[in-house]
Amino acid sequence: MIEEKFDAIVVGAGMAGNAAAYTMASRGLKVLQLERGEYPGSKNVQGAIMYASMLEKIIPDFREDAPLERHLVEQRFWMMDDKSHTGMHYRSEDFNEDKPNRYTIVRAQFDKWFSRKCRDMGVTLLTETTVTELIQNDQGKVLGVKTDRKGGAVFADVVVLAEGINGLLGPRSGLRTSPKPETVALAVKEMHFLPAETIESRFNVKGDEGVVIEMVGTFSKGMTGLGFLYTNKESISVGLGCLVSDFAETRESPYAMLEGFKNHPSIAPLLEGSECKEYAAHLIPEGGYKEIPQLFGDGWVVVGDAAHFNNAIHREGSNLAMTSGRLAGEAIHRIKAARDPMTKEHLKLYKQLLDDSFLMKDLKKYKDMPGLLHTNSSNFFLSYPQLVSQAAQNFLRVDGTSKLEKEKRTSRAFIEKRSRIGLISDAVRLAFAWR
Amino acid sequence: MTIAVRVEDKLFQNRYLVDAGRPHITVAVHEKPSANLMALTTICPAKCYELNEKGQVDVTPDGCMECGTCRVLCEASGEITWNYPRGGYGVLYKFG
Numbered sequence: 001m002i003e004e005k006f007d008a009i010v011v012g013a014g015m016a017g018n019a020a021a022y023t024m025a026s027r028g029l030k031v032l033q034l035e036r037g038e039y040p041g042s043k044n045v046q047g048a049i050m051y052a053s054m055l056e057k058i059i060p061d062f063r064e065d066a067p068l069e070r071h072l073v074e075q076r077f078w079m080m081d082d083k084s085h086t087g088m089h090y091r092s093e094d095f096n097e098d099k100p101n102r103y104t105i106v107r108a109q110f111d112k113w114f115s116r117k118c119r120d121m122g123v124t125l126l127t128e129t130t131v132t133e134l135i136q137n138d139q140g141k142v143l144g145v146k147t148d149r150k151g152g153a154v155f156a157d158v159v160v161l162a163e164g165i166n167g168l169l170g171p172r173s174g175l176r177t178s179p180k181p182e183t184v185a186l187a188v189k190e191m192h193f194l195p196a197e198t199i200e201s202r203f204n205v206k207g208d209e210g211v212v213i214e215m216v217g218t219f220s221k222g223m224t225g226l227g228f229l230y231t232n233k234e235s236i237s238v239g240l241g242c243l244v245s246d247f248a249e250t251r252e253s254p255y256a257m258l259e260g261f262k263n264h265p266s267i268a269p270l271l272e273g274s275e276c277k278e279y280a281a282h283l284i285p286e287g288g289y290k291e292i293p294q295l296f297g298d299g300w301v302v303v304g305d306a307a308h309f310n311n312a313i314h315r316e317g318s319n320l321a322m323t324s325g326r327l328a329g330e331a332i333h334r335i336k337a338a339r340d341p342m343t344k345e346h347l348k349l350y351k352q353l354l355d356d357s358f359l360m361k362d363l364k365k366y367k368d369m370p371g372l373l374h375t376n377s378s379n380f381f382l383s384y385p386q387l388v389s390q391a392a393q394n395f396l397r398v399d400g401t402s403k404l405e406k407e408k409r410t411s412r413a414f415i416e417k418r419s420r421i422g423l424i425s426d427a428v429r430l431a432f433a434w435r
Numbered sequence: 436m437t438i439a440v441r442v443e444d445k446l447f448q449n450r451y452l453v454d455a456g457r458p459h460i461t462v463a464v465h466e467k468p469s470a471n472l473m474a475l476t477t478i479c480p481a482k483c484y485e486l487n488e489k490g491q492v493d494v495t496p497d498g499c500m501e502c503g504t505c506r507v508l509c510e511a512s513g514e515i516t517w518n519y520p521r522g523g524y525g526v527l528y529k530f531g
């Protein structure tokens with residue numbers, strides 16, 4: 001389809017792919033980017049929160065024309081049972097700054113913008129093009145890709161795999177394994193539209209200010225899961241995700257769970273009168289540090305979700321995608337500039353740059369968290385939310401019971417449910433996994 | 436509280452370009468579905484998998500959102516084959 005040879009082929013036009021393509025093209029490399037969707041973003045799903053500092057490192061003046069929804073001034077964490085929520089809210093005027101730190105975005109729109117920036121830098125983008133195979137020589141060195149276009153082989157010095165969590169090329173070429181049910185979450189989400197003024201009054205914000213709510217609780221039916229509600233300019237993203245292995249065991253229907261979640265008495269009033277315009281589903285990498293695969297080889301690197309880069313505890317994914325894409329691009333540029341070949345030995349520079357960055361340090365810090373939360377899901381996601389709700393209600397309801405008796409009741413409930421040993425062990429294990 | 440939900444009402448909101456006659460997912464011939472294959476009839480977020488009158492699982496991936504849940508559960512065992520739709524086909528998110 002294209003006769004010429006490229007310095008690099010990037011497979012995918014999501015956050016990681018665009019970051020890699022932009023970084024390389026802006027340093028003068030000849031880059032071909034392949035995207036199977038009709039337009040960049042048409043296959044991509046995210047909550048979505050975008051962290052400014054990681055994008056600033058790629059496009060410093062992005063605020064001038066990027067499609068940003070709202071900058072976040074308030075974060076709410078809710079622990080929910082069937083009728084209640086116990087919350088921790090943090091709101092600060094400090095978040096109303098010249099260059100805000102976090103924004104909500106709508107991925108299809110954001111990705112179109114990011115892709116336009118890449119093309120402005122000289123990236124050749126082909127959409128509606130599914131890469132079907134990596135072309136490898138007898139030694140396994142990646143030479144290029146085959147696509148579903150006519151005569152669809154194309155060659156490059158290096159292929160950047162930014163194919164997402166459900167990417168097929170890497171696993172089918174033996175470069176990494178497919179995700180396992182216990183290391184990925186299935187998330188479902190809806191986009192609910194409301195007038196901007198309604199959102200502002202319901203969430204007590206003005207102008208472009210926005211609010212994030214993230215929840216755990218009985219809505220996940222004892223599965224390891226998280227719910228979320230993000231305010232966009234004129235819409236609300238609402239959804240939940242649970243581990244695929246837990247879904248397989250419980251056989252709960254994700255869309256019925258989402259419906260129950262939306263109808264929760266703490267959530268329904270926030271969505272009332274809205275019009276749903278899209279329903280989406282996507283996998284999220286949840287295995288953390290221990291699931292990171294081999295990241296480079298002869299003629300290839302892997303970035304973003306495909307490399308299992310996601311910090312499930314802090315719910316950071318797209319910034320790790322952007323950072324890994326940027327670092328891969330920088331490494332490739334440096335190797336190219338030194339006129340060295342794109343061998344495994346040279347491409348290990350990418351891994352060195354990652355190791356020196358916050359990305360690997362953060363994932364390493366929480367390496368034991370997935371194991372803890374995934375094996376104790378009914379305690380952390382069902383029992384504790386119920387107990388906390390009961391405790392809060394017991395504390396607040398004035399009914400003539402003495403305060404001492406109320407306290408005893410609450411501690412008895414915790415001990416009966418989890419036992420003293422269980423409570424201590426949960427606390428200790430959580431503390432150790434966190435440090 | 437039980438809430439009746441028809442996933443069709445949700446999928447109706449979405450844009451798709453269906454590659455007619457070229458399903459990107461197929462189920463292998465089987466006598467009795469495994470636990471994971473059976474689970475897909477309820478956990479597939481687009482309800483693409485259904486039990487037929489013979490007690491076997493069929494797939495109709497027209498409403499598929501290409502999440503990969505079924506691939507993660509049933510590809511390695513050979514119970515399903517999973518490929519991306521041809522370029523440009525499949526789900527087309529307006530918002531994502």
